[in-house]
Amino acid sequence: MISNNTPWSGLEAGKVDTRRVDACARWNWFWAVMPHADAALVLQLSSLPEPAPDLPTLKNLEIRFQTLPGGPILFIRLKDSTQIELFETLCRDVIAAGELAETEAEALERAVRRTFRWHYLLRSARVEALTEDAQKGLIGEIEVLKLLIASLGVKTALDAWTGPSGAPKDFELVTDCIEVKAKRGASQPFVNIANEHQLTDVPGRRLWLAVIAVDKAQPPHGRTLSEYVNEVTQLLEQSDPSAIMDWDLRLADTGYDVLHDYSHRGWITSPSEFFSVTEGFPRITAPTPLGVSGVTYALALSACAPFRTNWDSVRLNLQEAQQP
Template sequence: MINPWESIKTPATDLSARRIDHKHPLDIFWAKDRLGRYLFVCKLTDECKLPSKYPSLFGIEITSISETKQLVLSLKNPSDWELFFSLCNDIISATRILAPAAVVPVIFRRIERWREFLKKDKVKLLAERTIKGLIGELVYLNLHLAKKYGISQAIDFWTGPEGSPQDFNVKNVAIEVKCQIGTSAPKVKISSAEQLCSQLDELYLFVVTLGRTEPESQDSVSLPSLISNIQTTLEEEGNTQQLEQFLDALLEIGYIHNEEYFNYSYIIASKKFYEVTENFPRITLLDIPNGIGNVTYDLELTNCEPFLTDEPWVSLV
């Protein structure tokens, strides 16, 4: 990750700035003040209305300069620049396709969302198991659901980050997504009895088999590349609500952009659907005695072969 503030000289007075994105509806800049602090500056237009009170954000000061109509985010500790950079890029992504008058409310919604995120325990990178699981969900979202229903509807179907037992709910059908590495035994971990026990009419298990590869390999997939593709599609279609919804889901999972995620690159070796019916090998809620909770188990996929099925599509009519 390249620090955009390193190449900006500290000014003797005022600010030294570099414009970020000429396609953005407002003029936005990476900047430094005379104290050398890292700033994110947004030059407002007459249509922009600032709130009467700004939220507090740990390590970041939010101010406005009325004379020049600028909204300024200042980083207090330069060592936290990567997190600050991710916050700024989140704001840029969420506001790039808006009309100028709509930008400020979204900026403060993103700041509030990050305020909630920063209250949680954070790690620099997600665990590899979580990385693989998120890749599987985004592969299903972008390469399957979006192809059938469009990216906006696919985002609405993604219910896992909201706490749903299954990753996707499509009308009366639930889909649970799992990933495995091709060199390992053909099995996936089921983290709760509820995952393979849906309240909906139908339930399917979608298993993606991945193989580790180099980041520059042809046809490789990684979290940053998948996320970038989805964000670009949402921006091109002007889907501001689903774009914010998508960014919120990533924060809920604990993902913020980091170049190190490119080191976790994979090729998709296979994709399979299993129909979870009454005789499917699983632990149901009725199998669990009173007093037993937090059931997790390994599902041997070789025993699931009789339940292989074609990709399930459901009509939204």
């Protein structure tokens, strides 16, 4: 039996044992204990969706469809029993989101979407909020992401945002890469390059450097990091709700946590400057001499002036490359 003082207490392991969450609920939610004594939340369905949505593998959660004698279900299983209290909070939030739906299909979509918005808490258990430097860097990438969404569409833009996963460049498209640097507007005209790979050429792709000024402001001036994030979330909810899961996964990889309080710091941004990183551009690139790695350096923007371009030019190159 699973531990007491949880919704799963009294349910037996060794089989799929369930208890209805609420007899008055609009949809068929069940607390469940799986055969290996794992706690789970089950949504019983009248039929499987066609086509079935993608359900990626998560570190501490399993989420998938299964067909039982009583019909198909979606279940969310906790794989790390030490996080049972947090998992209960997740489940209740998923249920609350699903209960707002008017149809079963919408309830399923809401349940899956909300799970993705929570899963990184179980995956990383991040305690500390992002530092001011990290907030500034994330805001810079969000501002470039918005430009890409407007020009290339939601899916292409989100697929291109590879920086959060640890890729060498912040944005990687089929024919282009973009590295983003945020700086203080009043600071010395330099940007910090974190390693020798950030401005290294990628065979067959153009490389662009985007520099955006992100300055502190005391609320109510400026916008908080949460407001920058919510702007994109609302945009996706209106234009492509299915992309919100992908958006949330990438935010999770940056270390952004919706439960952290960012209300004490506002930020003001300026339009991005763009540079074409081509032959002659001032940079240190890989391969470096044997035994030398992790090279960081300050890049003077004055030395980059001959390579300055604008977003309209970058956008036209990107759009032409997307055409069949």
